[in-house]
Amino acid sequence: MVDAHGNNLAFLLCTPRSGSSLATVMLQNHSKLFATQEMWFLMSLLDLKSAPRRAYGGGAILDRFFNGVLPGEAFEEACRSFALQVYNGLLRSGGGADTIIDKSPRYYYLLEFLDALFPRSRRIWLIRNPFAVLASYKKLGSSRGGSSDLTAMLGSSAFDIKAADLTVGLLRYCRYFSRPDPFAYRLHYEKLVADPRGQLTGLCRFLGTEYEDGMENYGERMGSSKSGLYFSMGVGDPNVAEHAAPHEDSVHAWKDVLTKREAELYGRMLGARVFVELGYGEQLEEAEKWAGVRFGQEPDDSLMALRARQLAEATGCSWEADYEMRSDFSGGEKKLSAASKTGRRVSDVDDDVRQPHDSHSQLLQLQMTVRALEQRLESGILEQRRLRSQLNAMKRKADWLKSAIPFGSRLSRLASAYMVGGGKK
Template identity: 55%
Template sequence: MIDAQGNNLIFLLCAPRSGSSLATVMLQNHSKVFATQEMWYLMSLYDLKNNPLRPYGGMGIIKQFYNAIVPNEVFEQACRSFSLQIYNGLLQGSGADLVVDKSPRYYYILEFLDKLFPQSKRIWLIRNPFSILSSYKKVYADSHEGFNLADELYNPQFNIKMTDLTAGMFRYYDYFSESHPLAYRLFYEQMVSKPEEEMHKLCTFLGISYEQGIEKYGNPVNSVKSDMFYSMGVGDPLLANHTEPHLNSIHNWKEVLQKNEVEMYGRVLGARLFHQLGYSEQLAEAEKWVGVKFDDEPDQELLQLRTTQLAEVTGCKWQAKYRMQSEKAGIQTEPDVIHNASVDSQVFQLQTTLRALEMRLENSYLEQKRLRKQLDTIRNKVNLVKSLIPFGHRITHWASDHLIHRRRKP
C-alpha cells in the first residue's frame, strides 16, 4: 500500500528518450512491483490550478476558484487523496507492493511531487546527452511529428521536445545535484551492459529482494502485468523489438547525428554538464569529431527562453535551481485539515477573501496591460496611415495631372 507520505511509491525521472521504458519493463517484471509505461496524470492534477482552454468555458472562474478560494494545503491534500486512490487501486489484485510512476516530463512538477509525497523514492535515469538527442532524431525524424534540430533548437516558437532537451535536462540536473537517501542514480550505459548487476543494486535501494531473470523482459513473470504494460502503446516504440537489454544504442549517436547537430547541442548544454554526469570521454570524442572546444557554461539565454515559454504556455512557476527537498514534510490527514479549518473559521474566511481580492486585482492589472498594448498598436497604425497621407496626396495630384495632359493631346 502507498501511504500519505509516499512510502512504497517510486518515481522514475529522466529526460525523455533516456531509456525509461527499458528500466520500467524490467522493474515491472518483479513480482512486487507494479508499473505501466507512463502515467503523466499528476501533471493533470497540477494543471487544475492553471488556466487551459476548456470547451465549456469558465476559464477565469476556474482559475479564481483554485487559486483564490481553495487554500494551497487543501488543494494539495485533495490531490494526494486522489493519487492514493489511483496508486492503491492499481495495486489491488496485482500481488505487488510498490508502484513505479514513470513519467519523464515530471520535470514540470518537481516541487509538487515533493509536497505530495516527500517519502517517495526517486530514481534518476542518466544517459549520455548525445545519445538522448540521437534517440529523439531516430524516433521522430520519420514520424508525422518530425524532428529537425537545426530548425527547431533556436526557433522562438514553443516546442516541448526542445524544452525536454534543454530546460528539462537542467531541471533534473539541479534537482538531483545533491545526494539524498531517497534518490538513486541509474546510468543507462551500465543498465544495458550489466543489467543483472544493476537490477540487483536497484532492488536493494527499493527495499525488495532481487528476483532472478527480471532483466529478461521478453519472458514475463506475470503475463497480466506485462500485457497491461504493453497495452499503453506509449514510451519507446522500439522496445518490443528485443527481449532483453542490448548495447546497440550506446555508441550509435555517432552514426545518427550530424556534426552540426553535435556542435549545436554541445554548445547549448556546455561542457560542465557532461563532466559532472560522468561523460567526459564522450564529450572529448565529440569535440575531436566536430573540431570545437565547448565552453563550460551552457547557453543561459536559450535555457531561459525555453523556461519562460513553458511558464507562459502552462502557467507553471518553477523555483530556480530547485533541489530535491531533504526534510520530511508534515502531511496532515484529511480530518486534520477540516479540524484546523474549523478552529479559526473567521481567519480562514478572511484569508480566502483576501486571496480572491488579490486575484481580482491581479487580473485587473493584466487586463489593463492588455488594453494598453492594444491601444498602442492601434495608435501606431493610425500614425502610420497619417504618415502616408501626404504621399497619397502627391500620388493623387500626379495621377490627375497625367490624365489631364493625356486628354489635351490631339
C-alpha cells in the same frame, strides 16, 4: 499500499529517450512491483490551476478559484487523495504487488509539486549520455516519418517540447538530484544494459525488496498479464519489443547517427560541466575531438532562459530557480536543526506554532479573501490596460480620419471643377 507520505511509491525520472521504457519493462517482471507505461496524470492534476479554455466557459472563474480562493494546502491535499486512489487502485489489480512505479519522463516541470505531495517517495534518476539521448530523438523522428532535423529543432526560437526536454528538462534533473538523499537513486543506462542483473539487484534493494531471478529477460514473459498491460498502452519506446533482453547496441550509436554540426550545437548548449558531472567526461572528449571544437564549461544561459520561459508559458507552470530535491528526510533534518539551536525538543517547537482552531480558520478565510481580491484587482488592471490600448487605437484612427477629411474635400472640389470645365484647367 501507498500511504499519504509516499511510502511504497517510486518515481522513475529522466528526460524522454533515456531508456525508461527498458528499465520499466524489466521492473514490471518483479512480483512485488507494479510498473507500467507513462501515467502522466500528476501533470493533469497540476494543470487544474492553469484553467485552459473550456466549451462551457468560466476560465477566469476557475483561475480565480484555484489560484485565489482555494488554499494551496487544500489543493495539494485533494491532489494527494486523488493520486492515492489511483496508485492504490492499480496496486489492488497488480496481482500481489505492494510498490508502484510511476514512470513519467516529463515530470521535470512539476518536481516541487511531486515533493509536496509525496515527500517519502523513492525517486530514481535514470541517466544516459546526452549525445545518445539526442541521437535517439533523431532515430525516432526518422522511423515515424517525422522531422529528424536536430539543428533546426535545437536552434529555432520557436517553442518545441523536445527542445525543452533536451535542455531545461535535463538541467532541472541535474540540479534536483545534485545532493545525496536516502530517497534518491542514480541509475546509469549504460551500466544497466551492460550488467542488468547487478544493476537491478541494487535498484530492488533501494525499493525495499530483493532481485528476482530472470527479471531482465522480459521477452520470456511477454504472455503474462502484467506484460500484456505494459505493451497494450502503446507509449514509450516502440523498439523495446524488438528484443528479449537488454543489449548495448545503442550505447555508441550516437557517433553514427549524429552529424558533427549536431553534436557541436548540443555540446555548446549544455556546456562541458554537465557531461562531466553526469559521468560522461570521456564521451565529451570524444565528441570534442570528433567535431574539432572545445565546449565552454557552462550552459548557454540565454538559450536556457528562453526555453524555460517558453515552457512556463506553454504549461502555465512556474518553478523555483535551482530547485533541489526535498524529501521527508531533508525536511526532518531542518526541523531538528532548528530545535537543536534552542536546545528544545521538536515537539515543543510544534506546540508553539499551534493555534486555536477558530483563529486558524479565521486566518485562512482572511487569506482566501485577500487572494481573491488581489486576483480581481489584477484582472481589473489588465482589463483597464486592454481597454486603454483599444481606446488609444480608436483615437489614432479618428485623428487620421480627421486629417484625411480636408485633403479629401480639396480633391473633391478639384475634380468637380475639372468636370465643369470640360476637362480644361
